[in-house]
Each structure stands twice: as C-alpha cells, then as structure tokens.
Amino acid sequence: MTQVTDHGGGVRSLKVPIPDNPLGHTLVHLLDTDRGPVLVDTGWDDPESWDTLVNGLEACGTSVAEIHGVVITHHHPDHHGLSGKVREASGAWIAMHAADASIVRRSRETRQERWYGYMAEKLRAAGAPDAHVAPLLAARASGRTRTMPGLNSALPDREIVPGELLDLAGRRLRAIWTPGHTPGHVCLHLEEEHPAQLPGSGRLFSGDHLLPEITPHIGLYEDPDDATVTDPLGDYLDSLERVGRLAPAEVLPAHQHPFTDAPSRVRELLAHHEARLTGLLSLLTTALTPWQLAERMEWNRPWEQIPYGSRNIAVSEAEAHLRRLVKLGRAEAVTGSDPVTYRAVSA
Numbered sequence: 001m002t003q004v005t006d007h008g009g010g011v012r013s014l015k016v017p018i019p020d021n022p023l024g025h026t027l028v029h030l031l032d033t034d035r036g037p038v039l040v041d042t043g044w045d046d047p048e049s050w051d052t053l054v055n056g057l058e059a060c061g062t063s064v065a066e067i068h069g070v071v072i073t074h075h076h077p078d079h080h081g082l083s084g085k086v087r088e089a090s091g092a093w094i095a096m097h098a099a100d101a102s103i104v105r106r107s108r109e110t111r112q113e114r115w116y117g118y119m120a121e122k123l124r125a126a127g128a129p130d131a132h133v134a135p136l137l138a139a140r141a142s143g144r145t146r147t148m149p150g151l152n153s154a155l156p157d158r159e160i161v162p163g164e165l166l167d168l169a170g171r172r173l174r175a176i177w178t179p180g181h182t183p184g185h186v187c188l189h190l191e192e193e194h195p196a197q198l199p200g201s202g203r204l205f206s207g208d209h210l211l212p213e214i215t216p217h218i219g220l221y222e223d224p225d226d227a228t229v230t231d232p233l234g235d236y237l238d239s240l241e242r243v244g245r246l247a248p249a250e251v252l253p254a255h256q257h258p259f260t261d262a263p264s265r266v267r268e269l270l271a272h273h274e275a276r277l278t279g280l281l282s283l284l285t286t287a288l289t290p291w292q293l294a295e296r297m298e299w300n301r302p303w304e305q306i307p308y309g310s311r312n313i314a315v316s317e318a319e320a321h322l323r324r325l326v327k328l329g330r331a332e333a334v335t336g337s338d339p340v341t342y343r344a345v346s347a
Helices: 047-059 083-090 098-109 112-125 130-142 232-246 262-283 290-296 308-327
Strands: 004-006 011-017 025-031 038-040 069-071 093-097 158-160 173-177 186-190 203-207 250-253 331-333 342-344
Touching (some): 069 083, 083 093, 093 098, 112 130, 130 308, 173 232, 232 262, 232 308, 262 290, 262 308, 308 331, 308 342
Parallel strands (some): 038 069, 093 158, 203 250
Antiparallel strands (some): 011 025, 025 038, 186 203, 331 342
C-alpha cells in the first residue's frame, strides 16, 4: 500500500520502495505549484517502485501525466531512477545541478567494460586483494557485464543554479549547493512560512545531505576521465555548516522521516566525523593501505559480514577520510609504497 503523508502547505511525501536495500524507501516529495505538481526526486527504476509512485500520485488527487516538473537533489538511482519514465508519461522537465548532470552524461557515454576496468584499477591501487579484484576483471574480459544502476539515467533539461530560485509558479524554492554525498547534491529551501507556524526559516528538502538518524555515505567522486584530487568529506563538512546557518523550521529528508532543529543535527554530524577522523589517526600509527584501513574501521557489522559491493563503498569512504586527513596535514602517504600506504603525522 502506498504511504502518503500530507505535510501541509501543498507539500506531500510518498514512500517509494528501494529494492533489496536496508534504507527501505525514498521519500519522494510532491509540491503543488500554479502550473501543476512538481516532484522532488522520483525513486528507483523498478516496476514496484513505479507502481507505488503512480498509485501515490493518484492518492494525492493527481497523476503522473499531470506532473509539471522534476527537481533532482542528486543523481543517485534511488532519487533519479524514475525521472525518465515520469518525463515520458507527462512531458515534465527535469532539473539537476550541473556537476551531477555531467556525471549522468559521462555515465551514459562510457562503456560498462570501461567502468569495470576503472573500478578494478581503483581497488587494486587501494590495496584490495587479488581475489576481490578478480571478478571485476573477469566480467570485463567476458563482455557479459551486469547492467549497473545509473548508467543510462535520463539527461536533465534544466540546470539548477545554486542560490537562485527555481522557476516554480507561486512558490519560492531556492537551491542550496551541498556537495559531499555527490559533487552536485542540492538541498532545496522552501522560503515560505511553515504551515504549522514552527519557528525557523521555512522548510528544507535535504535529499541525502541531512538525515535524522543516519550519516550519508561520503566516498570519492568517481570519474575515469578526471585525475583531480578532490576532497568530498571536506566539501560535505563545509556544506553541513552552510545548512546549519540556514536554520530551517523543518527538514524534509529523502529517507527516514521529517525532523526539526537542523543546527543540532548538523553539530552531531560534525562531531561524528571529527571523532572518526581522530579514531583513524590512532589506526594510522601503523602504515596502512585504504583497504587495510577500511578493514579496521567501525561499520554496522563486522568486515567479514560486509557484502562484496558494500566493501567497495566502504573502501571509498576510507579513502575520502584519508584525503581529508592528508589535506589537514594530519596524515601522509608513505613515499615509495605500492600500493600506497598512509600514516599519521606526529603532532
């Protein structure tokens, strides 16, 4: 059964399932405008998810055919996956930040075999054992690569420009650029009085940037054609502080549930990452590869119980934290190590 929540003031949310994922669902938000309903995110491209979205819109008194526009917080498939189908059914425009639009464009143009090879090279450079890298190389060599989510996502029609109001008739929705989870992640600030008169500055559609009980994944920005050394965790922490200063009356995230007191949640997340960086430094008294560091980090389950794909995500997160420590001068790469190892810098 489709679960729809009315948040008042012409804003509703629909729980759209994510198949085989512990998050369970994406909260797709529906915003009424003078030119028709607009979606904030769309959910995973899956038949059950599509049916849930369609039924949820009907429960809201509208339909997919009536959707005027789609605003995407970021390019991940549990947010952007159904955008193309919505556009096909309605003629709606799709809007996305240029940095994530670039990722969608590149993903569509890059052959899957190259992605498998790129991932294998990245994991090998991070110190992954041969047994972990071998399946990727075998898949690339066989040509029978499994379709990876997000490699054929819909190209957006419009660019979300940070700091500007979106072109939504009768509404004031301003884009706040919040990179970290992805390079082009945006939060969307509804600059209107809260319908329940809660104190604060409007409402914030926070995507995956700010969630009430979990910490979003911060890994490396993957790009086979770009060797730029990025700092995703630094981007995320800066973006968190920006949202904290905004002090919205209520946050409407893409997962879990709405919440208030965004500044308090921001402080918790900043403290969490500082504690994690400090904890990693204690591990780096011995030189470790990113893979070895990931094996020793605390996750929601023991390393030996983490599935294959989730280990890749964990290693990416370990690398993002290492890059932050290196940028802060708190860790350094060991000269001549191959694969590269890192160690803490003595104070």
